[in-house]
Each structure stands twice: as structure tokens, then as C-alpha cells.
Amino acid sequence: MHIMEGFLPWQWCLIWWIVALPCLMLGIYQLKKVLALDREALPLLGVTGGFIFILSSFKLPSVTGSCSHPTGTGLSTISFGPWITAVVCAIVLLFQSLFLAHGGLSTLGANIVSMGIIGPLVGYGVYRLLRDTSVNVYVTVFLVTALADMFTYVTTSLELALAYPAETGGVASSFILFLCIFAVTQIPLAIVEGVVLALVFKYILTLKPDILIRLKVFSEEKINAARSEC
Amino acid sequence: MAYRYTLELLAGLAIVAFCALFLYTSATMSGAEFAGSDHVGSGLIAKLSGNPVENFQPLIPQWVPPSGEIEACLFALQAAVGGILVGAVFGFWAGQARGRTVE
Numbered sequence: 001m002h003i004m005e006g007f008l009p010w011q012w013c014l015i016w017w018i019v020a021l022p023c024l025m026l027g028i029y030q031l032k033k034v035l036a037l038d039r040e041a042l043p044l045l046g047v048t049g050g051f052i053f054i055l056s057s058f059k060l061p062s063v064t065g066s067c068s069h070p071t072g073t074g075l076s077t078i079s080f081g082p083w084i085t086a087v088v089c090a091i092v093l094l095f096q097s098l099f100l101a102h103g104g105l106s107t108l109g110a111n112i113v114s115m116g117i118i119g120p121l122v123g124y125g126v127y128r129l130l131r132d133t134s135v136n137v138y139v140t141v142f143l144v145t146a147l148a149d150m151f152t153y154v155t156t157s158l159e160l161a162l163a164y165p166a167e168t169g170g171v172a173s174s175f176i177l178f179l180c181i182f183a184v185t186q187i188p189l190a191i192v193e194g195v196v197l198a199l200v201f202k203y204i205l206t207l208k209p210d211i212l213i214r215l216k217v218f219s220e221e222k223i224n225a226a227r228s229e230c
Numbered sequence: 231m232a233y234r235y236t237l238e239l240l241a242g243l244a245i246v247a248f249c250a251l252f253l254y255t256s257a258t259m260s261g262a263e264f265a266g267s268d269h270v271g272s273g274l275i276a277k278l279s280g281n282p283v284e285n286f287q288p289l290i291p292q293w294v295p296p297s298g299e300i301e302a303c304l305f306a307l308q309a310a311v312g313g314i315l316v317g318a319v320f321g322f323w324a325g326q327a328r329g330r331t332v333e
Contacts, residue, residue: 001267005288005289046319047315047320057309066267066270067264102268106290182267
């Protein structure tokens with residue numbers, strides 16, 4: 001999902017930076033607030049951030065004959081919401097643009113918007129929709145993770161389509177072309193990521209259910225039910 | 231209790247199915263290079279804009295790993311940072327949980 005340095009016109013770089021910056025500021029404010037209220041949230045932030053570091057470094061082969069990487073943003077989205085997730089993603093993307101030439105500083109805003117903001121926002125919407133229903137906790141984690149991953153790549157496709165509309169068909173036609181490269185490649189990866197992070201969530205529930213209850217990630221009844229299920 | 235390892239089983243199955251899909255794709259798709267989708271996307275940008283890929287120059291100068299090996303090493307370093315974080319916290323929580331059981 002990285003838009004490489006120099007591959008986005010400067011006007012679009014500026015627009016995506018303008019979108020990303022207020023979200024990052026809100027994320028930093030929320031992060032300070034969460035950590036001031038409960039220092040025990042810090043290890044959970046370490047785990048959820050750690051998975052973004054790990055999974056976004058895996059370049060995996062897919063059905064289209066090209067490789068892509070998962071995003072790992074689902075756990076952070078569920079535990080801390082989309083804005084704090086944007087801050088963690090910004091750190092990972094900055095590392096990748098400075099030391100790996102994956103993405104760049106000018107396109108960092110666009111990459112933060114896709115991986116750190118829109119993907120997690122879609123995931124968070126699904127989480128809020130399912131949180132207080134009878135849907136199983138692990139199914140919720142699976143859906144949030146898989147959809148946050150998929151919509152990261154849908155957003156990258158849209159960002160590129162807006163900057164490079166096709167001669168015939170304009171933005172819509174270009175969007176479909178980019179979707180075929182990014183989103184189709186991502187489908188199997190998003191499914192595996194969803195299942196694996198649902199398993200990781202089970203281990204968090206087993207070892208540290210109290211922090212999830214205190215952060216009001218799920219209700220105590222739902223967490224206890226999930227602990228007895230698996 | 232009967233479903234205790236359902237998620238472990240599902241995760242294992244998903245990983246095996248993913249590997250099988252890769253083997254099938256690489257065996258049936260002739261000419262598949264398995265390059266990064268970022269690079270394939272860059273190729274489409276070049277096609278849509280009518281500019282060859284080489285004409286896209288960084289807007290902000292960027293350090294590029296001098297070889298694929300160094301790039302792989304830095305990716306491994308990134309994964310290691312994440313792994314250390316996850317391992318340290320899970321270890322800390324497991325220790326706390328054990329302490330509670332002993333008490």
C-alpha cells in the first residue's frame with residue numbers, strides 16, 4: 001500500500017498531509033489521556049503496536065502473482081480506536097520510508113491516511129456496530145482486522161486514482177485498475193490476518209482480561225463469555 | 231472445553247490454505263514474478279500518466295538500501311522490534327498471572 005516517493009504529485013501530497021496531521025494530533029492527545037488514566041494500558045499498546053511492526057514487515061505472495069503485506073492494525077483499532085492507531089502507523093511508516101525506501105516522506109501523509117486512518121476507521125465502525133450485539137468477540141476481531149486491512153488498500157487505490165485518472169473512464173476506471181492490483185492481492189492476506197489476530201486476542205483475553213474491561217473494549221460479561229468459549 | 235483449541239486449529243488451517251494457494255498460483259501462473267504490489271502499482275501509474283517509471287524522481291531526497299540483502303536485513307530488524315515488544319509484554323503478563331495463581 002506504500003505510495004512510493006515521487007509517485008504522487010506535490011498537490012496531492014499536501015492534501016493528504018493536511019488530512020493526516022489533525023488526526024495524528026488527536027491521536028497523540030488521546031494517547032496521553034489514556035496513559036495518564038491507566039499506566040497498565042502501556043503494555044497493551046506495546047503488544048498492539050508490536051503486531052503492526054511485525055505484520056507490516058511480512059511481504060507475502062498472493063493469488064495475483066505479486067506480493068503484499070498485512071497491516072496488523074485491527075488489534076490497536078479495537079483496543080485504542082483509530083486515532084491512536086494512526087500514531088502507531090505513522091511511526092512504522094516513517095521507519096519504512098527512512099530506512100527501507102518503502103513509501104517516502106512526501107507520500108507519508110497519503111500512506112498514513114490509508115493505513116493509519118481510513119482502514120482503522122472502517123474497522124472501528126464495524127467494531128462499534130458489533131460490540132454490543134450477541135456476535136462472538138473473536139468473530140468481531142476477525143471482521144475488524146480483515147476489513148481494516150482491505151480498506152487500507154481500497155484507500156490507496158482511491159488516492160492513486162484521484163491523482164491519475166484514466167483517459168477514458170476517468171477516476172472510476174482508474175480506481176478499478178488500481179483495485180485489481182491492490183485489493184484483489186489483499187483478500188487472502190486479510191483473511192489470514194483476521195484469523196491470526198483473533199487468536200492473539202484470545203491470548204490477551206486469557207492473560208490480561210482486566211485491562212480490556214477497564215478500557216471498556218468489551219463488556220465484562222462478553223469478555224467472560226469469550227474466555228469460557230475457547 | 232471441547233472447543234478449547236478451535237482458534238488455534240482455524241489459524242493453522244488458514245496458514246496451510248494460504249501456503250497451498252501460493253504453491254498452486256506459482257505452479258499455474260506462468261511468468262508470475264511475485265514482485266511487490268507497490269512496484270506493480272508504480273508501473274500502472276507510469277502507464278496512466280504516459281511517463282516511464284524512471285522519470286518519477288523523489289520530491290524529497292531519500293536513502294535507498296544499497297542492496298536487496300540490506301533491505302531484507304532492515305525488514306527483519308523491523309519484525310524483530312515488534313517481536314521483542316510482543317514477547318516482552320506477553321512474558322510480563324504471564325509472570326503476573328502465575329504470581330496471582332501462586333498467591
